[in-house]
Ligand SMILES: Nc1ncnc2c1ncn2[C@@H]1O[C@H](COP(=O)(O)OP(=O)(O)O)[C@@H](O)[C@H]1O
């Protein structure tokens with residue numbers, strides 16, 4: 001209440017008595033950010049430090065659990081000496097390509113089918129038992145089938161990634177359509193909207209929030225799909241490097257590969273957040289900033 | 294849908310609404326028929342402002358649903374401008390109690406939606422929407438999103454969005470029900486002045502008798518279980534009525550209100566007794 005009065009008085013005078021208020025807010029924010037980053041840096045220092053120390057003194061066996069310095073060495077080796085299956089960049093490229101194509105394919109089919117079935121009750125009643133059935137199949141078995149059917153190339157990996165992504169995006173798109181505000185639909189119908197216009201102006205934008213929210217999780221699953229399929233049988237890829245290292249009890253390389261995959265996922269997350277922020281800019285901020293009216 | 298102009302007869306001409314023997318039955322979840330409204334009959338003259346008042350659940354929204362063409366009656370008929378309502382009718386605008394604004398569209402985008410749906414070019418739609426936003430006192434807010442507005446401002450946007458098509462008929466279902474008293478009075482005054490300029494026929498639903506008497510030419514009292522029109526009261530307060538907050542204290546206003554309240558009170562009590570015994 002009092003901030004609103006101070007704020008409007010500031011506008012009325014067109015000077016800045018509000019500057020002090022803004023300055024205080026900025027200082028508080030900076031203090032919090034500083035503390036936040038300090039703690040963020042401390043977490044890995046403590047975790048990695050104790051891991052290194054415990055394996056060093058032998059409480060934990062580095063043969064089974066690896067060691068941070070060993071992981072670092074493996075990383076360096078991976079980039080300088082490459083792997084038995086070509087350079088690390090080739091392998092990383094293969095895995096990322098499989099994941100990205102699988103992601104795009106799964107996303108596109110999930111969105112199209114979700115929107116379609118969400119809007120057509122009859123079609124969804126016809127197909128829903130089969131979708132439930134497909135969804136209940138353990139995906140790893142699908143991976144085996146794809147590899148037997150399509151060989152050791154990149155296609156079956158992409159397909160498994162797509163299947164994992166599909167179900168997540170599909171269910172979100174479907175639910176998004178079902179949760180459309182009936183008032184909004186009634187409103188545009190009264191204004192004379194055709195069914196296509198209802199879909200374009202109401203159903204799809206409203207389902208989009210659900211779909212976009214699901215894409216974060218979905219990309220993680222695309223990576224998992226690609227990796228699992230590579231573990232099941234491949235000629236290139238991070239999954240192959242991991243199985244090979246596992247066979248040689250080379251835990252450091254397993255951890256190093258894991259780290260690489262983590263970095264890829266983080267980059268994808270970042271890109272997706274940018275897309276999300278751009279597409280959902282109309283949404284209220286989660287912690288609403290005071291907005292005197 | 295065939296017309297590109299929403300109001301072929303041009304502004305300033307509301308259409309007559311004739312409702313005859315309108316009955317609507319629903320199936321309850323148990324599968325039994327439930328009569329929400331029965332034999333509702335009344336006429337709204339072109340350009341007339343009619344308010345329907347009745348206890349909650351008596352079938353006011355159901356009646357409006359049949360008039361808008363969003364729903365089909367079980368029996369009886371509705372005609373708008375002489376044409377029977379069969380599906381959504383051109384030239385009708387609807388204002389709901391809940392905000393029916395697109396949260397992902399800006400204020401301007403929300404107001405533009407009506408003309409755009411009717412195939413108006415984007416540039417003219419923008420121009421028209423800007424003019425309407427000035428008219429409802431929201432110039433300068435074109436680029437805001439609905440969540441950045443107060444409840445009263447959101448109502449103004451809804452009002453601009455409903456009136457931009459210059460409807461022959463304006464259907465309002467408790468549009469100001471969620472507003473605080475002061476904002477409500479301001480919005481009512483504004484609605485009256487806009488209605489005076491455009492003169493659509495208005496069917497205004499409310500449970501607030503005060504509001505009904507202040508705004509309408511005629512107040513219909515609806516009874517519950519099943520809903521039907523019990524009585525009609527002509528409101529002969531002079532127009533233009535000016536500030537809604539001021540006419541409330543006039544002697545004739547209070548007289549009319551007391552007279553209608555005597556009828557309404559029985560209905561409210563009866564409806565309450567029904568729900569209490571059902572529970
Ligand atoms: N789609 C529906 N299915 C079943 N019953 C309904 C439906 N819509 C409304 N009703 C019932 O019809 C009655 C009238 O509802 P409504 O027109 O919304 O009342 P009001 O707007 O006057 O408060 C209520 O008892 C309500 O439960």
Ligand SMILES: [Mg+2]
Pocket residue numbers: 353354355466
């Ligand atoms: Mg209602």
